[in-house]
Amino acid sequence: MxxxxxxxxxxxxxxxxxxxxxxxxxxxxTPVETYRTQQPTLDLARYFNGVIDGWGMFQDRSGEVKKRFHVVINAAWEKRDGLDVGTLDEHFEWSDGTTSQRVWTITRGADGRYTGRADDVVGAADGEAAGNALRWRYVLALPVDGSVWNVDFDDWMYLMDDSVMINRSEMRKFGLRLGEVTLSFRKR
The missing domain is CATH 1.20.5 (Single alpha-helices involved in coiled-coils or other helix-helix interfaces)
Structure with a gap:
């Protein structure tokens, strides 16, 4: 026994x-607070307003690039019930010839906090900004070989100047690292 x-x-x-x-x-x-004194200061409503282009790639856990993409984001903000609410309409063109779309609704909270929602985000994305950085944490429902995986994203954005932002996202499932997405944005 x-x-x-x-x-x-x-x-x-x-x-x-x-x-x-x-x-x-x-x-x-690293806590986002580490970047509090870094300049320029990231204001999502100011940066993601208008048309933004992005170029990125997904690398698996070994570092091999599996997919590349270009995204065009049409973004606008408005006041709703006294809150700043942004809509980011993302149109992706993937290196394999496929296309996709994601529409984010982002609400600015107090003290650099943000909440984001999209159709393929499970629940809500939780964001916190300080200085030139923003950290998003969320679960994304990703189609994989005919099924859907709920994947944890730890997503960091760093504002480089008024028009360029760098984005790096780590993806995990059951705590195991699946890979990462690297993305460069340029505001038109």
């Missing part, structure tokens, strides 16, 4: 513990 318990512990508890530790490592990292 004791041998059976050890086998169950080895087969169930140890992998669960390993996944838990891997999951915790995804929560650690």
């Amino acid at each position: 004791r041998s059976l318990r050890r086998t169950i512990a080895a087969c169930v508890l140890l992998p669960a513990l390993a996944l838990g530790v891997a999951g915790l490592s995804g929560c650690a990292g």
